[in-house]
Amino acid sequence: MIPPLDLKREYDYMTSDIDDAIRKCLGHQKWILGPEVSELEDKLALYLKVKHCIGVSSGTDALVLALRAQAIKLKGEEYFDRNDRIITTSFTFTATGDAILRSGATPLFVDIDPATYNIDTARIESYLTSSLKAGNKIVGIIPVHLYGQSCDMDEITRIAEKYDLFVVEDVAQAFGGEWRGKKLGSIGDFGAFSFFPSKNLGGFGDGGLLATNDDVLAELAGMLRKHGGKDKYNVDHIGYNARLDTLQAAVLLAKMKHIEDFNRRRRNIAKVYNKGMGTVKDLILPESAPEADHVYHQYTIRVLKEKRDKLQEYLKENGIGTMVYYPVPLHKMKVFENRCEIAGELSLAERASKEVLSLPIEPLLTEEELNKVVGTIKDFFAKDKGITEEVSCGRLHQ
DSSP states (O other), X not given: OBOSOOHHHHHHHTHHHHHHHHHHHHHHOXXXXXXXXXXXXXXXXXXXXXXXXXXXXXXXXXXXXXXXXXXXXXXXXXXXOTTEEEEEESSSOHHHHHHHHHTTOEEEEEOBOTTTSSBOHHHHHHHHHHHHHTTOEEEEEOOBOGGGOXXXXXXXXXXXXXXXXXXXXXXXXXXXXXXXXXXXXXXXSEEEEEOOTTSSSOOSSOOEEEEESOHHHHHHHHHHTBXXXXXXXXXXXXXXXXXXXXXXXXXXXXXXXXXXXHHHHXXXXXXXXXXXXXXXXXXXXXXXXXXXXXXXXSEEEEEOTTOHHHHHHHHHHTTBOOBOSOSSOGGGSGGGTTTOEESSOOHHHHHHHHHEEEEXXXXXXOHHHHHHHHHHHHHHXXXXXXXXXXXXXXXXXX
């Protein structure tokens, strides 16, 4: 079986680094906000070129804490209220919209750009122009850098400045990605990262990070992750137990040594996929914006003419694992019924949910495995047409 991701293979590749990091923790036994957490925060601040990084318990908590901190700073209140709307995409993981609800605000879903699957900035401004005239209250934007591809941060930043909105970047799938040479997560008021095991930089459990250049927001987020105060026995805000584990920080420090190499490998895999499947009709391959440095957390194709599920089953029968991210847009989920607003229609997000398919993107894929993925996909479409094709997809690590 060729899985979408092979974490055991990755552990075998960096065993000594990870085992040494864990042994160090076993030696000092400082499990809560131990020295590895501070070291990771400092190294990531340098990597992202931001003033502050705050390690937290998950990517979801990173989003919640970011929004809570914004509410306290902007409104002087613990939470937003339902009249406060936060713009985001419906084509994302549940956590993005859920975090808005948990902050007290209302998610306002805008449709996607079908080329990148990211939020359509033209639709954002079009909605704002009409909505604000109607007296609606918009407070912020959460752009999601889906699949490792940057949103158009030039336009999002311009729109946010024009309409006085905050920006919280959801960078859960895009660690190491860039927009015009700036690391994603360093452009908005906050960058919210996930260290879930499957991410480009993933731990051995849940973990997350907040990045910011704002001193006030950094202080508030640091307080919120520790029950709401600088002193846990005398707190100021309604907080959380949302600290990053020392053990997870140690694993992440060990894996950080490999992140640039692994992101490069992901890009090489994408190049081979692009070359191997570029002539296959009924497939739309992922595009990368020229201003962006895509890190391919997922290599996601679109399968047209209602063939997605049949292709996925065919790949499974031939020992190739795939995933659908995401089969249900947020606005179609029960949790968001009567708790969200929709900017126009979301037909492109709905269509994408029926057509997208993410292929294996394990950075340590062999050329033989990669050739099998490409060859099996081409075989599926050749059989569908009643013809056969010779498979040639190029070199992997160049």
